[in-house]
Amino acid sequence: MFWTGELIARTAPVRRRPAGDPPLSPLLEHATAAYLGLAIGDALGATVEFMTPSEIRQQSGAHRDIVGGGWLRLKAGQVTDDTTMSLALGDAILAHGRVDAKATxxxxxxxxxxxxxxxxxxxxxxxxxxRKTGNPEAPPSEHDAGNGAAMRVLPVALATYGQAEDAVRAANAAQAHTTHHNALSDAACEVLILMVQDFLAGRDAIAVERQRIAPFIERFPVFAYDRKRRDNPSGFVAETLQAVFQAFFATDNFENCLIDVVNRGGDADTTGAIAGMLAGARYGLAAIPRRWRNDLDGRIHQRCRDQAQALIGMCKAGA
Ligand SMILES: [Mg+2]
Structure with a gap:
């Protein structure tokens, strides 16, 4: 059950608008912050992807600035597949008015x-x-439980905001199964989409952890994140989400959440992207450090803003 735009306007907490941003509705502001958060987390984390926490500490104390480099030798502010696949998916959704498997x-x-x-x-x-078969649905595989479908769910979360959960799940399957036809990947994608939508609706993190995450982990115990600190998260989607959830629920602002998660190393561009998406949806634009917004590639910054607006324009609550 999702709240309508009207309910959000009456019940959402007061949100500050950062200097320099045009006035946005609370829904659009948090949707935009989720998209910028995704790109910022990707650009920040890519520098330390595949490093261990102790290697990161030796190199830079704590990694907290968007400086590029890393194994991909990125320019400062450059993003990777997490952001560019999300943008490609969002463009396809906008061109077809829905999440279409073939178009994706x-x-x-x-x-x-x-x-x-x-x-x-x-x-x-x-x-x-x-390319060979023309079938947009990849064959089911228990081995395809990587985080590659979960890292790009944001356009689906925005386009389907306000829709029933079954419709949201079907929309995700259409995008996810193009590359990851796997039950754990699906479960991760769905919980991330529903969490983003919870935060867009103004729900607080305690309610989301209790009502959204707890039943999810009861169903899929492999995602439990309360046992041991998850450092060096791999590309296995359960490890990715363990690191993200630990950082996300242990911190109370955007900056600390991202610094916590990327300094765990491992698949840090993707943990950064997913944590940044959730933190943006939760805290809004005013919470994103100005230095990170300035350091993000300017063209990507604009693309994320424009696509967030267009996708929210598609959804029932934003129309
Ligand atoms: Mg990447």
Whole structure:
């Protein structure tokens, strides 16, 4: 059950508007912050991807600035596949007015042909299969439980905001199964989408953890994150979400959440992107450090803003 835009306006907490941003509705402001958070977390985390926490400490004390570099030798502010696949998916959703499997697979195929800076193995393999078969749904595989579908769910969360959960799940399956046809990947995608939508509706983190995450972990215990600190999270979607949830629920602002998660190393661009998406949706634009917004690639910054606005314009509550 989702709240309507009207309910949000009456019940959401007061939100400050950062200097320099045009006035936005609370819904659009938090949707925009989720998109910028995704890109900022990606750009911040990519520098330390595949490093261990102790290697990060030796190199920079704590990693807290968008400086580029890393194994991909990025320019400062440059993003990776997490952000660019999300933008490709969002463009396909906007062009077709819904999440269409074939349009999504075509968009990802075009993205791959444009030689992205990085690409996951599962994504590459299943897109190559799509070129041969023309079937946008990858074959089911228990091995395809990587985080590559979960990292790009944001456009689905925005476009389906206000829809029933079954419709949200179907929309996600259409995008996710182009590359990851796997029950754990699906579960992760769905819980992330529903969490983003919870925060857009103004729910607080305690309620989300109790009402959204607890039943999810009861159903899928592999995602439990209360046992041991998850450092060096791999690309396995359960490890990714464990690191994200630990950082997200242990901190109370955008900046500390992202610094916590990327300094765990491992698949840090993707943990950064997912944590940044959730933290943006939770805290809003005013909470994103100005230095990070300034340091993000300007073209990506604008694309994220524009797409957040267009996708929210599509959803029932934003129309
Ligand atoms: Mg990446």
């Amino acid at each position: 697979a075509d968009a990802f195929d075009a993205w791959m042909r444009a030689k992205p800076v990085d690409i996951g193995n599962t994504i590459r393999r299943n897109l190559i299969t799509y």
